[in-house]
Amino acid sequence: MDKLNIDRHISQQYNSALDDLKKEFLEMGGVVEKQIIDAVQSVAEADVDTAQKVLTTEQDVDAREMAIDDLCTQIIARRQPTASDLRLVMSVSKSTRDLERIGDEASKIAKMAIAISESDDVPHGFSELRNLGRQVHDVVDMTLTAFARYDVDLAVEVVSKDKVIDREYDTAMRELITYMMEDPRNISRSMNVIWALRALERIGDHASNISEQIIYLVKGLDVRHQSADEMVQQLNQE
Amino acid sequence: MNTNVMTETAGDIVAENKPVTADTIAEQNADAYETVGNAFCDQAKMSMRNVNVFYDEKQAIYDVNLDIGTNEVVAMIGPSGCGKSTFLRCLNRMNDTIDICRVEGQFYLEDQDINDKKMDVVPLRARVGMVFQKPNPFPKSIYDNVAYGPRIHGLADRRSDLDEIVENSLQKAGLWAEVKDRLHQPGTGLSGGQQQRLCIARTIAVSPEVILMDEPCSALDPIATAKIEELIDELSQNYTIAIVTHSMQQAARVSHRTAYFHLGKLIEVNETEKVFTNPDHELTEAYITGRFG
Numbered sequence: 001m002d003k004l005n006i007d008r009h010i011s012q013q014y015n016s017a018l019d020d021l022k023k024e025f026l027e028m029g030g031v032v033e034k035q036i037i038d039a040v041q042s043v044a045e046a047d048v049d050t051a052q053k054v055l056t057t058e059q060d061v062d063a064r065e066m067a068i069d070d071l072c073t074q075i076i077a078r079r080q081p082t083a084s085d086l087r088l089v090m091s092v093s094k095s096t097r098d099l100e101r102i103g104d105e106a107s108k109i110a111k112m113a114i115a116i117s118e119s120d121d122v123p124h125g126f127s128e129l130r131n132l133g134r135q136v137h138d139v140v141d142m143t144l145t146a147f148a149r150y151d152v153d154l155a156v157e158v159v160s161k162d163k164v165i166d167r168e169y170d171t172a173m174r175e176l177i178t179y180m181m182e183d184p185r186n187i188s189r190s191m192n193v194i195w196a197l198r199a200l201e202r203i204g205d206h207a208s209n210i211s212e213q214i215i216y217l218v219k220g221l222d223v224r225h226q227s228a229d230e231m232v233q234q235l236n237q238e
Numbered sequence: 239m240n241t242n243v244m245t246e247t248a249g250d251i252v253a254e255n256k257p258v259t260a261d262t263i264a265e266q267n268a269d270a271y272e273t274v275g276n277a278f279c280d281q282a283k284m285s286m287r288n289v290n291v292f293y294d295e296k297q298a299i300y301d302v303n304l305d306i307g308t309n310e311v312v313a314m315i316g317p318s319g320c321g322k323s324t325f326l327r328c329l330n331r332m333n334d335t336i337d338i339c340r341v342e343g344q345f346y347l348e349d350q351d352i353n354d355k356k357m358d359v360v361p362l363r364a365r366v367g368m369v370f371q372k373p374n375p376f377p378k379s380i381y382d383n384v385a386y387g388p389r390i391h392g393l394a395d396r397r398s399d400l401d402e403i404v405e406n407s408l409q410k411a412g413l414w415a416e417v418k419d420r421l422h423q424p425g426t427g428l429s430g431g432q433q434q435r436l437c438i439a440r441t442i443a444v445s446p447e448v449i450l451m452d453e454p455c456s457a458l459d460p461i462a463t464a465k466i467e468e469l470i471d472e473l474s475q476n477y478t479i480a481i482v483t484h485s486m487q488q489a490a491r492v493s494h495r496t497a498y499f500h501l502g503k504l505i506e507v508n509e510t511e512k513v514f515t516n517p518d519h520e521l522t523e524a525y526i527t528g529r530f531g
Contacts (some may be wrong), residue, residue, distance in 0.1 A: 008524075082526045086514070087516070
């Protein structure tokens with residue numbers, strides 16, 4: 001059932017309710033994506049204003065999460081969705097939580113940016129942070145595109161890219177640990193960067209979760225807790 | 239996804255200039271589609287094979303194959319005129335009463351061919367009982383409504399046996415507590431939901447193996463419907479149930495497997511859980527989600 005045809009119900013109101021749900025989700029995704037860009041920039045450039053903007057946006061993200069939840073509840077109560085409609089509501093409901101968590105992680109990064117800007121030292125690890133930030137933003141962008149296009153292949157790609165992000169995170173961590181061991185005075189300033197890296201890695205995990213929901217939405221397969229290879233294998237069996 | 243579904247229609251046969259008779263249409267349609275999903279089961283109580291049904295020259299059901307498992311609840315859904323009620327009525331030969339109706343195919347109740355010349359429809363309908371859309375109690379007392387079947391089938395010799403059957407049947411139908419003090423009042427005096435449960439008690443009284451239900455809740459309010467649905471769940475411990483319903487939510491709530499009929503063809507049979515979350519056929523998907531077919 002690759003084509004979802006959510007605009008082809010006999011009831012126009014049902015069409016527009018599902019369409020609204022999809023739009024609201026993508027809009028929230030757009031807001032969260034901007035938060036990631038701003039958060040990484042605020043750390044890299046010690047930009048307190050941008051960091052504050054990220055923190056302010058968090059309230060907007062929270063409000064959007066609640067609005068989408070309400071929309072899901074309304075659709076379930078009024079329409080008793082089935083099949084692909086049900087999967088759309090379920091996957092949006094779960095993915096919205098992941099988007100909100102991504103927003104939370106971006107806010108954590110922004111708080112680190114403020115902490116870093118308040119100290120005079122230039123901490124180590126900015127280039128790793130910027131690099132990881134770029135990659136994480138890419139996978140979130142890919143995830144939202146995969147959702148908008150119901151693109152299963154792209155969703156699987158997100159899951160495999162998350163593994164790459166995890167490896168890069170481990171490498172950056174090792175480097176920072178070495179740096180801290182060289183001189184314990186580096187510890188406190190490096191810790192902020194470590195927390196920011198950790199937040200980025202978590203964002204990758206959330207993008208991966210959303211991608212699993214996209215596969216469920218389009219194919220009706222529960223592919224959680226699987227590697228990208230196992231997913232491909234399961235998808236090929238269908 | 240099976241793409242070889244419904245590729246050939248009666249229209250194609252006309253195009254090939256073959257003589258159009260009920261038989262040729264049936265023959266052509268036998269190859270024309272394949273039911274997707276899981277129409278068969280290991281412990282079948284009833285097995286239907288190559289079922290074709292005609293009203294005069296008009297074919298109502300095309301080459302349907304389906305098993306109904308022991309103690310299983312199978313729901314049949316589909317748009318009006320799709321043949322689901324016609325199919326249900328074949329299962330205890332109710333269509334025998336319609337002169338223009340011709341039924342082809344094999345129907346087995348366990349090992350017995352129900353259309354066998356030696357098969358008497360009276361005991362058949364005791365073994366395969368039916369509950370209709372509108373509650374239809376006899377214009378008799380509540381007691382006599384339930385006792386009628388056991389009496390004519392000679393299931394009770396003594397009054398005390400009959401009393402026991404009546405009480406048990408009313409208990410199983412969840413009606414005993416409500417009517418035990420007025421067993422000799424007319425059954426027609428009960429509310430709609432109670433009347434339908436009385437009809438179910440009447441069906442149960444002759445110890446059927448299979449209960450057919452044709453939209454049993456369509457004339458009932460939500461509370462009475464909930465009671466009947468609860469009853470279906472309880473009855474499925476001991477009986478095999480086939481239910482035709484226009485309410486997809488009802489099919490989703492009460493059945494183990496769901497069969498989707500479309501224009502006389504059995505398009506998909508699958509576990510109910512699968513049909514309502516991820517159906518195999520796009521026609522099933524279109525119907526249950528309320529999209530254009």
